[in-house]
Amino acid sequence: MPAFSFNDTLVLAAIMFSVGLAGVLVRRNMVFMLMSLDIMLNAAALVFVAAGTRWHDAAGQVMFVLILALAAVETAVGLAIILRLHAHGRPTLDADTGNLPEG
Amino acid sequence: MHALALLAAGVTVTGAIMVITRRVAVHAVLYLVVTLLALSVVLVLLGASFAAMLEVIIYAGAIMVLFVFVIMMLNLGQPDSQREKEWLHPRAWLGPGILATIVCTELLYCATPLSGPVRLPLPITVHDVGLSLFSRYVLMVELVSFLLLAGLVTAFHIGRHREGGH
Numbered sequence: 322m323p324a325f326s327f328n329d330t331l332v333l334a335a336i337m338f339s340v341g342l343a344g345v346l347v348r349r350n351m352v353f354m355l356m357s358l359d360i361m362l363n364a365a366a367l368v369f370v371a372a373g374t375r376w377h378d379a380a381g382q383v384m385f386v387l388i389l390a391l392a393a394v395e396t397a398v399g400l401a402i403i404l405r406l407h408a409h410g411r412p413t414l415d416a417d418t419g420n421l422p423e424g
Numbered sequence: 425m426h427a428l429a430l431l432a433a434g435v436t437v438t439g440a441i442m443v444i445t446r447r448v449a450v451h452a453v454l455y456l457v458v459t460l461l462a463l464s465v466v467l468v469l470l471g472a473s474f475a476a477m478l479e480v481i482i483y484a485g486a487i488m489v490l491f492v493f494v495i496m497m498l499n500l501g502q503p504d505s506q507r508e509k510e511w512l513h514p515r516a517w518l519g520p521g522i523l524a525t526i527v528c529t530e531l532l533y534c535a536t537p538l539s540g541p542v543r544l545p546l547p548i549t550v551h552d553v554g555l556s557l558f559s560r561y562v563l564m565v566e567l568v569s570f571l572l573l574a575g576l577v578t579a580f581h582i583g584r585h586r587e588g589g590h
Contacts, residue, residue: 323545324426324469333433333466337440344444352449352495356456359487360440363463370472379548379556383564385475386557389482390568394575396487400494401579407498408585414498 330371337364351406351414355399362392428530429469435462435523442519448510449495453488454520460484462527468534471545474553 337360344357366388373381403414411418439459446452460483467476510516557565 323471323543324429325466329429329433330466330470333436336437340437340440340444348444350449352491352498353444353446353452356443356452356491359456359483360443360459363460363483366475367463367466370467370470370475373548374470374472374545377546377548379552380561382472382475382548382553383557383561385472386478386553387564387568389478390572393482393487394571396490397579398575398582400490401582404494404497405582 325371327371327375330367334364334367334371337361337367349415349417351399351403351416354416355396355403358395358399359392362388362395426469428534429466431526431530432462432465432469435459435526436466439520439523448516449498450492451516451520453491453495454517455523456491457484457488458520458523458527460488461524465527465530469544471547473547474550 341357341360341364344360345354348354348357366385369381369384369388371381373379373384407414436459439455439462442455443452443459446455460479464476464479464484467473467479
């Protein structure tokens with residue numbers, strides 16, 4: 322049997338997605354939220370690649386490339402927003418203080 | 425499940441859990457890099473070597489550099505020597521080092537021709553992916569290029585330094 326069956330990969334991706342979701346929900350630091358988003362995107366991409374292997378179709382890896390580009394854009398824009406907020410003199414990177422007047 | 429697969433999956437999940445529980449952002453970035461490397465091993469075991477290469481080069485190589493860059497810019501308040509001393513402490517790099525050693529051992533084990541019977545699934549090569557990417561899905565490639573352009577313009581616009589304004 323191959324090293325990874327389709328079910329094993331689905332379980333791994335589900336665990337990774339749950340960990341990333343927990344990170345987004347629990348952590349309030351925006352840098353950590355971005356990292357958790359990256360973990361979730363990786364889990365989704367893993368499912369696409371596993372499905373492409375299961376049915377032996379190259380479309381899974383095509384989707385992986387597209388998800389990679391999406392992750393790059395998301396990270397770049399998110400980090401630019403973080404830098405912008407930091408340059409305004411916010412003392413913290415807490416995501417829940419964005420609506421405060423001095424925030 | 426093969427032992428290699430079990431190890432790679434274990435390192436991936438452990439790294440992901442360590443990422444979301446760290447206090448210091450640089451430690452989390454180190455764990456995230458290890459997570460991505462282990463995930464690329466998982467992709468290789470799935471027969472998707474092209475995706476694994478992209479994962480290492482673009483994700484662990486380029487996107488993580490963005491994170492490190494921003495974290496370095498955010499920590500300008502503390503004196504440098506104190507921060508460097510803190511980062512060189514074994515507490516910072518021991519955990520990611522151990523996980524990375526596991527992944528590297530797996531790589532060396534797979535690279536030797538005498539390794540055990542790791543039966544990979546039928547691989548989907550970069551040839552297949554390229555043919556599919558630029559024939560059936562060429563419209564999606566164009567859309568992704570629009571997305572990248574929009575991201576570039578957005579990042580430039582947000583990150584631009586405005587003189588005296590808000």
